[in-house]
Amino acid sequence: MKQLTSAEVRQLWLDFWQTKGHSVEPSASLIPVQDPSLLWINSGVATLKKYFDGSVVPENPRITNSQKSIRTNDIENVGVTARHHTLFEMLGNFSIGDYFKAEVIPWAWEFLTDEKWLGLEPSKLYMTYYPEDTETVELWKKTTGLSDDHYVPVEDNFWDLGAGPCGPDTEIFYDRGEKYQDLPDEDPEMYPGGENERYLEIWNIVFSQFNHLPNGEYVPLKHKNIDTGMGLERMVSVIQDTPTNFETDLFMPIIEAVQALGTKAKYGDSKLTDVSFKVIADHVRAVTFAIGDRALPSNEGRGYILRRLIRRAIMHGRRLGIKGNFLAQLVPVVADIMEAYYPEVKADQSFIQDVIVTEENRFNETINEGEAIIEEVISSLKSAHEKLMPGEQAFKLYDTYGFPLELTQEYLEHAGIEVELDGFEKSMQEQRDRARAARKSSTGMAVQSDILGEIDVDSAYVGYDQLEVETRINTILAEDAFVSLAQAGSEVYVVADQTPFYAEMGGQIADTGEIVDENGQLIGKVVNVVRAPGGQHLHEVVLEAPLVLDQTVVLKVDRRRHHSIEKNHTATHLLHQALKDVLGDHANQAGSLVTENHLRFDFSHFGQVTPDELVEMEAKVNQAIADAFPVVTTVTTIDQAKAAGAQALFGEKYGNEVRMVDVNHWSIELCGGTHVANTAEIGVFKITSESGIGAGVRRIEAVTSLAAIQEYQQQEAILKELAEGLKVKKFFNLVSRFAQFREEHKETVQQLGALRDKMNAQAAGQIFDHVEEAGDLTIIAQNVPNRSMDDLRKIADEWKQKASSDVLVLATSADEKANLLIAVSPKAIEAGVKAGDLIKQVAPKIGGGGGGRPDMAQAGGKNPAGIADALAFAKEIIAK
Missing domain, CATH: 3.30.980.10 (Threonyl-trna Synthetase; Chain A, domain 2)
Incomplete structure (x- = not known):
């Protein structure tokens, strides 16, 4: 076998398919464009949907690529298994209605075994196929000349995502030898396609030849397609003969850089520390590329995933004993490894590092916040003699504060408290379900758009230089059919030999205008223009008169509207540069x-x-x-x-x-x-x-x-209105008059605040005289009308200083709304009274709900009439 670097394997792949007439499609951004069904680009074919569904006809129906991709549905397996990654590269070759099985199978064999390319030992290759797909297995036998035991029928070898294109597939496996066979020969999974480490899948070729209808029927596609995928990381591990993908030249330089960051652990010392090395190496690759494509950490969507990857890597760094920020230091290592095909990573290196450092600093702050919250939780659990933190509470720490479960468990362990894991997993699953529901579902690529794909005429856009042109109508579409005559009053789609109408594209809306006959009489109004799959400008026209195929007409763009669009478009270019400058x-x-x-x-x-x-x-x-x-x-x-x-x-x-x-x-x-x-x-x-x-x-x-x-x-009119309201004659006097007005307002607010504080103090003095006994405790339960929640808190602060009772329950109402506040002394907490629990029982009396800490809680509701019942019920609960 040839010794090759990862960069050489990637380049050989692209070079090979170019010899077969393929065009190289550059690796697209990880952030999907106009595809709400995907959070990330997750496969080589994901960026080519437009070609497979017929919405765009490619210049060349033969395409190859090396596409960076991200998958995070099984992030917990990264570092644990041999080949799970968040970021990976998928090598692909694709045929859009061009070649099929008879061509792709011999080409695949040539690439894998020819010494000019990968030069793999033919006897080590095995092929699986769909049992009913006899054509594929016969082609493999004819191409390879291998014995029958090299072809394995597998029932699952059928690529089908529901309604849409589908078909059988064939997978190619490489036999890595007995040294990767941990189990004896009797192992029922020890075969190509089984769950084992000896026979490694390296390539999957999908023969997209059927359309799966919603009723379950499979009908042949008009245009058959080829969709293949070879994982670069997996292929490199075969060629470099490494136990897992992580020992290849795609990951080992990162792992070695992690070892140099001050950790005493060495890669290979133990399975536990190896997982941490692998997670960091994997996640920093994904994070580097994602930020390079302008995904940024946040609390939602792909930003949430990115933040989670960064924080997960930091946590594994802590496990290895790495102190302080370190993740950004690994970005140059990733850039050096990938520079051959992704030079933009090195060019963006400083920006990527700045974002990661900012996030590392933010996570350090989060850890400090989380520690304070956990200390409070521990105190509360201990006072209640609890040894188990509810899973929902651990999930809130994770979801709201970004505090990893492992770190929560680490803190609780010292206090002899465990996390209720079933509740945590339940909350995690509910979040996953919400995330899936929030995204539009997609069952794969749409079926080819036959009628639009059949438009096969020439149409030149001349709108850069002309806004009015005489031309010939060469296509009329009405109600999904080609017609030679369309009547007045109908809505049709029209293609002409030439057009001055810009089709909606690149953020710029389409031109509108008119179609007139040679005498200047109106035939129809052009209300929109889009691009057909073949690139022609497709005019949406509301007809005022009949239109005939091959008719000579004049297409006239609305000049004033067109020039307004031009002004705004050029302004976006100027703004873009100004943004970069600033x-x-x-x-x-x-x-x-x-x-x-x-x-x-x-x-x-x-x-x-x-x-x-x-x-x-x-x-x-x-x-x-x-x-x-x-x-x-x-x-x-x-x-x-x-x-x-x-x-x-x-x-x-x-x-x-x-x-x-x-x-x-x-x-x-x-x-x-x-x-x-x-x-x-x-x-x-x-x-x-x-x-x-x-x-x-x-x-x-x-x-x-x-x-x-x-x-x-409009702004001038607003200034005039303000000037009249503030009684100033000139606009420039507005600022000084407003400053004066603001000072007057500030003084008024201060005076009102002082009066309110005096009223609260007087009310508190009266309230604190109404102490009642409730069982072994004392309670003050009073209605204080027309107060804000802030007023209630101030009264509670004074109650706390004076220690007037064991429990304080205050209620107020204003604007048909009711508020409750409950404060509990340390003595009452020790007796089992918790403000948060008490208010949850009392709040329904005022038609609302609330919560809070053991020592203080508050609630709001829409039933002021229930205040008396709420206060009485609180006394009743305390007495019990």
């Missing part, structure tokens, strides 16, 4: 919307954007507009554009030939949209809002030109 190069586009009325720009940023920063960005954009910079659009190659410093936009797929939009060499982006010829045409730029919309993603909305002037006019 916030840093990490502020990359994460989505956009360009309409005729406004623009919306989403960008990655893991901090707040200050008002001063917004002012600076707005000023930079307006300066570029005032400078009247020419906007130069050049058609060039992707390599030349990158060499010129052009930025690629989020979610866009670029061919070898691209459009580069250059604004005075300050803003240079790859963009297929339409733009003004000079920034002066934009007129003025005004930011209307800035907000956070998700984990590490923020949004700016803005307007330009006349819309910006209208925004200023």
Whole structure:
């Protein structure tokens, strides 16, 4: 067997399939684009759905890739088993309705066994197949010439996710030899496809040839497809002959770097510490790539997963005895390992490290907060003579404060307390169920869109230079059928030889306008334009007159609307560069919307954007507009554009030939949209809002030109109204008048606060005279009308200082709402009275609920009439 590095294996794969006419699809971002069914890109085929479902026709039906992927559904197995990873690379080759079994099986054999490629020993390879798929096993026999024992029928070899494309598959296994066979020959799982370490699956080839209908029927697909997957980490472990994936050159440099961080443990010393080394190595790879793709830690969605990975790695570092922050130090090691195919990781290294250090510091603060909470829990459990922490409580520490279960158990162990694990697992499962329900379900790829996929005509977009063009109608679609005549009043989809209408794409909305005949008479209104699978511009038209196939017409774009869209689109480019200038190069586009009325720009940023920063960005954009910079659009190659410093936009797929939009060499982006010829045409730029919309993603909305002037006019009207209300004649006097008004208001609030404190003190003096006996304890239970909850707390603070009774129960009502507060002395707690438990029993009397600590709790409700019953019930409970 050839000795190869992981980088060489990856490159051999791509080189091989290029010799078979495949185009290399670059590894896409781990963050799915326009696919709400996925939290992460989780396979090589996930980014190619658009080709398999027919919504886009690829330039080349033969595709190969090495796709970075993340799966976190079984994170607990990472480091424990030999081959579980969160981040992995899937090598794939795909045929979109082109070649099939007869081609792919000999090619697979060639790649695996030919000395020019991997050069594996043929006798060590075994193939599984679906029992009814006799064609596949016969092809394998013909191709390999191996004995019959090398082909194993397996009933599970059928790839089916429910409704949609499906088909049989064949898996290729490598025999690693007897040294990986721990169990005797009688082991029933010791065969290719069984649960064992000797026969290792290295490749799966799916023959997508049926459509699984909702009624359970399987019908042949019109276009048969090939979808394959070879895990790079697993293949490298075979070639480098390592016990697990973690001893390969993809992981060992990270593990060695962890050993150098001050831990006394050495990899290989024990299974327990080995798990920690593996978890850290695995998680830092996933975290590095995810942050590089602008996923940022948060408390929801993929940000929550990312935060969990970081914290899990930190916890395993603590187990190895590593002190202080360490995870960010491993990022350069990951960057060096992956640089051959992922140079962007090294380029983003500093940003990735900054995010991880910020998260490490935050987790250290969380640990301190969690320790304080656990100490309180321990105290409460001890006072109640409990030896078991409820699982729900441990889960809250984990879910709300990010406190790992293992750390909670470690703290409780010293106090002789255990965690009720069934309750913890139940809460964890409920959270998983909620997460699944929150995401849109997907049962796989849709069936090919036959009618749109059959549009096979030429259609050129000329809208960069013309907004009106005479052309021929070459396709009419009405009610999912091709027609030669459409009547007035119908809604149809139309394709023409040429079109000036921009199709919705890259965040820019479509043009609208009219179709007229050669005499200028209106035929129909174009209300939207989208791209057909073959790339043609598909016009959605409401007909005012009949339309005939092959008819000569004039397509006219709404010029005013088109120019408004252009102004906003060019403004997004200026804003993007201003963001980078002000916030840093990490502020990359994460989505956009360009309409005729406004623009919306989403960008990655893991901090707040200050008002001063917004002012600076707005000023930079307006300066570029005032400078009247020419906007130069050049058609060039992707390599030349990158060499010129052009930025690629989020979610866009670029061919070898691209459009580069250059604004005075300050803003240079790859963009297929339409733009003004000079920034002066934009007129003025005004930011209307800035907000956070998700984990590490923020949004700016803005307007330009006349819309910006209208925004200023609205603000001026508000200023006029304020000036009249504050009785000032000039706007610039508003600030001083408002400052004066604020001081007056502050004084009034202070006076009211002093009066309220005096009233509370008087009320407290009267309340504390009403001490009653309740069993062995004393209680004060009083209704104090028209007080806030803050007032009740202040009275409780004074009660605590004076120790007027063992239990205090206060009630108040205002605006048809009721509030309760219960405070309990240490003596009463020792006697078994807990404020939190007591208020849960009493609160229903006021139509509400509440909770709190053993010494103090509060509740709210919507039934003030129940206050008297609540106070009486509290006395009754205490007496018992």
